Amino acid sequence: MKNAREILFRIEDLDSYVTSLYERVNISSTEQLRHRNEWRGRLSGMPEAQRGRMYDPFMQILTRDQLLEAGANRGFRIAFLGGLFVIFLSHTPLLWRL
Incomplete structure (x- = not known):
């Protein structure tokens, strides 16, 4: 969805996209959960200003x-x-005039 200049995504769509990426490289669901929880833990420990970076x-x-x-x-x-x-242009007289 577009909001002025920004493009916004629904959380469900992003979650399904991330799940498809994990499945593409054959990562188990338990490993997916571990990785996501680890990442969420890192984000929650950071100040709000640094989260976007x-x-x-x-x-x-x-x-x-x-x-x-x-x-x-x-x-x-x-x-x-x-x-x-x-290749087509190299055999035409039009290019020879340039």
Whole structure:
């Protein structure tokens, strides 16, 4: 949901996303709970001003991996089509005039 310039997510949606990341790397539910409780414990012990600056390195790695997997297919297609376009332009007299 958009709120002015911010994008807001429901907690249920974020929890299901995090669960899907854990399941993707075959982490058991007990290990998931341990990791989440450890992270929540670290957050509760911090001052409110510093909480926004913290990030979970494990979640960052999993999210980056998922984004790379989704973007790699599109990136290869764009690179392939771009290469075909460059090859096409290299054989046209229009490029020779530049």
